[in-house]
Amino acid sequence: MDAWFGIDIGGTSVKTALVDNVGHILVSQSFDTGAERDAETVAVRIKDTLELLKARLKDGGSTCQVHGAGVGIPGFLDLDTGIVAEAVNLGWTDVPFQSMLEQLLQLPVAMENDANLAALGEAFAGAGADRRVVLCATVGTGIGGGIVIDGRLHRGVNGMAGEIGHLVVKRDGGILCNCGHHGCLETVASATAIVRQAQALQSAGKLPADKVVTEAKDVFDLAERGNEAALSVITDAANWLGYGLSLAAITLNPDVIVIGGGVSRAEERFLMPMQAAFEQYALERVAQAAEVRAATLSNDAGVIGAARLAQQRVSSNA
Ligand SMILES: [Zn+2]
CATH class of the missing domain: 3.30.420.40 (ATPase, nucleotide binding domain)
Structure with missing residues (x-):
């Protein structure tokens, strides 16, 4: 089964999910950003969570191929360079988060403002579908x-x-x-x-x-x-x-x-x-x-939108 890894980073928690081609969440997991919310720590926890999600799917008897990841970040982003220019709630300034995640996950990563991804999620699989x-x-x-x-x-x-x-x-x-x-x-x-x-x-x-x-x-x-x-x-x-x-x-x-x-x-x-x-x-x-x-979609809009963005970036016909 095809799957896309959606990540929604907030000031207090990070929501993640594996999402199928039509915007259904297959399996999801959140973790607190905690006091130590520096970008490297968050990126490593995201990688660990992806492994956990894949293992849980496997335990449930399904296998999936994850083709890409999308990540929503509350802040100002430079999408040409993949740099988080400023995310006040996270205390991040000039963080090359996209390449950091791509290296860790070994997947293409699409980054976007969190509000935009919530809109994309609702438009794809929610109230605006x-x-x-x-x-x-x-x-x-x-x-x-x-x-x-x-x-x-x-x-x-x-x-x-x-x-x-x-x-x-x-x-x-x-x-x-x-x-x-x-x-x-x-x-x-x-x-x-x-x-x-x-x-x-x-x-x-x-x-x-x-x-x-x-x-x-x-x-x-x-x-x-x-x-x-x-x-x-x-x-x-x-x-x-x-x-x-x-x-x-x-x-x-x-x-x-x-x-x-x-x-x-x-x-x-x-x-x-x-x-x-x-x-x-x-x-x-x-x-x-x-x-x-x-x-x-309530709190799931962000991860579904993130997964959808990844899908659009990777599949030319999505
Ligand atoms: Zn204002």
């Missing part, structure tokens, strides 16, 4: 974005296409974003933004103080209990996201917008107000063409 122009937004600590057109990632000239989290939606009085600009979409519509707004209300005595808000789920729980202030924080973030997506959609004219991250599970409280805002700001024909869907 039956659509042509897929715009993906993953709402978490920040807002990751990716664009897939006719099955291929649209990267732009240096990999920055689809960075919708950094659309400046609040030109005046916006707060500082990690990118150095003020008022980016992710400063008002990410899970982090929801938590920050709720914490401010809590400090001002406008939210119950029995449980300190530390994650977006706390705010959703309060809204579920009927707390109006918590609900308005969520609705506000949803409105901003709908507005930001309308700008992206007018540029791209997608036939599906896939929303990932924890908020995507909140159909009524988040996705519905988001869609209403989207329809308010997008051109009517743009809004009519673009169906909003929740992501379906």
Whole structure:
């Protein structure tokens, strides 16, 4: 059986999987990046994990031929040289990670930004599988974005296409974003933004103080209990996201917008107000063409997208 090795490196853990030609996970394994997350250590653990995955498949009675690997990395990458220019969460600067992995794995390795691979995964085997122009937004600590057109990632000239989290939606009085600009979409519509707004209300005595808000789920729980202030924080973030997506959609004219991250599970409280805002700001024909869907691959989108990228690089007809 043909298989592709998908790797999704995050700030706290590395997810890996062997994936077949149609995007099904055959076997998977994660490990913590731990305090020692230098690139060499991570690369060696990835190699060990590949051996483990192959052994597990064999124990289960199947054999596979692994043809290539794809790796998603949260950071800025130079894809011409295979160098991770900067991955803040990992503390990596100018790391030649692609060649490092190729030597260890003895496989062709394709490297890509993690948000792009999540989009490719959803477009290949998830919520966008039956659509042509897929715009993906993953709402978490920040807002990751990716664009897939006719099955291929649209990267732009240096990999920055689809960075919708950094659309400046609040030109005046916006707060500082990690990118150095003020008022980016992710400063008002990410899970982090929801938590920050709720914490401010809590400090001002406008939210119950029995449980300190530390994650977006706390705010959703309060809204579920009927707390109006918590609900308005969520609705506000949803409105901003709908507005930001309308700008992206007018540029791209997608036939599906896939929303990932924890908020995507909140159909009524988040996705519905988001869609209403989207329809308010997008051109009517743009809004009519673009169906909003929740992501379906959850945490597997990254490894499936990574495996798919490897497959596209190695097989000319994939
Ligand atoms: Zn920004």
